[in-house]
Amino acid sequence: MTGPEILEWLRTRRSVRTFSAEPVARDVLVRVLEGAITAPSSTNRQPWRFAVVRSPSARAKIVTAVAQRTAEMKAIIARSHHAEDFGDYGDFFHEPLAAAQVIVIPQYREYPDLIANLIASGGGDPAQFSTASAMQAELVSASAAIMMLLVQAHAEGLGACMMAGPMVARDDIHALLGIEPPWRMVGAIALGHPTGAAPARGRKPLDRVVHWIEDEETKQ
Numbered sequence: 001m002t003g004p005e006i007l008e009w010l011r012t013r014r015s016v017r018t019f020s021a022e023p024v025a026r027d028v029l030v031r032v033l034e035g036a037i038t039a040p041s042s043t044n045r046q047p048w049r050f051a052v053v054r055s056p057s058a059r060a061k062i063v064t065a066v067a068q069r070t071a072e073m074k075a076i077i078a079r080s081h082h083a084e085d086f087g088d089y090g091d092f093f094h095e096p097l098a099a100a101q102v103i104v105i106p107q108y109r110e111y112p113d114l115i116a117n118l119i120a121s122g123g124g125d126p127a128q129f130s131t132a133s134a135m136q137a138e139l140v141s142a143s144a145a146i147m148m149l150l151v152q153a154h155a156e157g158l159g160a161c162m163m164a165g166p167m168v169a170r171d172d173i174h175a176l177l178g179i180e181p182p183w184r185m186v187g188a189i190a191l192g193h194p195t196g197a198a199p200a201r202g203r204k205p206l207d208r209v210v211h212w213i214e215d216e217e218t219k220q
């Protein structure tokens, strides 16, 4: 595919929140995960892991935990002065998961900041420099892997939705899946065969998000 063709194809990716009951074949899932781990990572440490929850009973436990925690949160927010701002928003925390045939829980772990340690061992103060930990390099690396997973899922004709909402039940999900330090979940991904076309969400135009730094020569 050419660059313009790939761009057009990337624009067809959507966050998909409704799925059919058709199971996702294991070999397809393996390719989706192989796609994820093509991502770049800080010092190539690949600080990611993925729990791939296919078992209906395990999925149901995750959905129940997220729905319960969301209900608790909603009850608190209902007492606030801005309850109407939240509205039905909490439904987006668990509904896509409830319909998904597969729930992927991406995780990341931190590593000691090598450069900061070298600065310290040379008698310097690491706080004087912005090193990898200043940009949460491992979390950024895991985010890159999540994006590659979404792209490969799209290429496979699957629907997927990256979700921060399930974080409300982080401790429950950690316990259910045996996720222990140093690992930490980074949201959840709902995955399955899509039902119907998801609506396209707009993007800010490029001139609002890009700041070109160039001179006459490099403008060509």
Ligand SMILES: Cc1cc2nc3c(=O)[nH]c(=O)nc-3n(C[C@H](O)[C@H](O)[C@H](O)COP(=O)(O)O)c2cc1C
Pocket (backbone or CB within 6 Å): 013, 014, 015, 016, 017, 092, 093, 096, 161, 162, 163, 164, 165, 166, 187, 199, 200, 201
């Ligand atoms: C970090 C992150 C968290 C998100 N959390 C949720 C979520 O909890 N529930 C949900 O339905 N969608 C969630 N989304 C999906 C966004 O709503 C979606 O990407 C955005 O509206 C743009 O739509 P598009 O992906 O179809 O282009 C999340 C996306 C990202 C990247």
